[in-house]
Amino acid sequence: GSANKVGVGVVQYDPTTREYQILANPRKTFIPPTGQGFLPKETAVHHQAHIVALVKAALMEAFPSINNHHDNNAADNDYSDL
Numbered sequence: 001g002s003a004n005k006v007g008v009g010v011v012q013y014d015p016t017t018r019e020y021q022i023l024a025n026p027r028k029t030f031i032p033p034t035g036q037g038f039l040p041k042e043t044a045v046h047h048q049a050h051i052v053a054l055v056k057a058a059l060m061e062a063f064p065s066i067n068n069h070h071d072n073n074a075a076d077n078d079y080s081d082l
Contacts (some may be wrong), residue, residue, distance in 0.1 A: 004030040006047040008054045010062040025064035026054050032055045 007027035011020045030046035032038045059066075 002048075003040075004032075004043050006030075006050060006054065007049075008058040010058050012062075015053065026057040028054060039061040 004028075005027055007025060009022065010024040012023055013020050028046070028050040030038055030043045032042065
């Protein structure tokens, strides 16, 4: 990995097999203008701009039955029943 990448992972652990299953892993990468490296401040702004959407996307991918349980409107889903 690199500091210019941000992602949210959701895994499920099965204690009987002692294995993990990846349920979701959406990511976004900050790509600076050509010829420039990525600076911490700009990278942080990028990550802040995308983290909420990444968390929502990860939860919707990992728990589709909960999303269908609600009005199919992610904005209304507070995920309090997870």
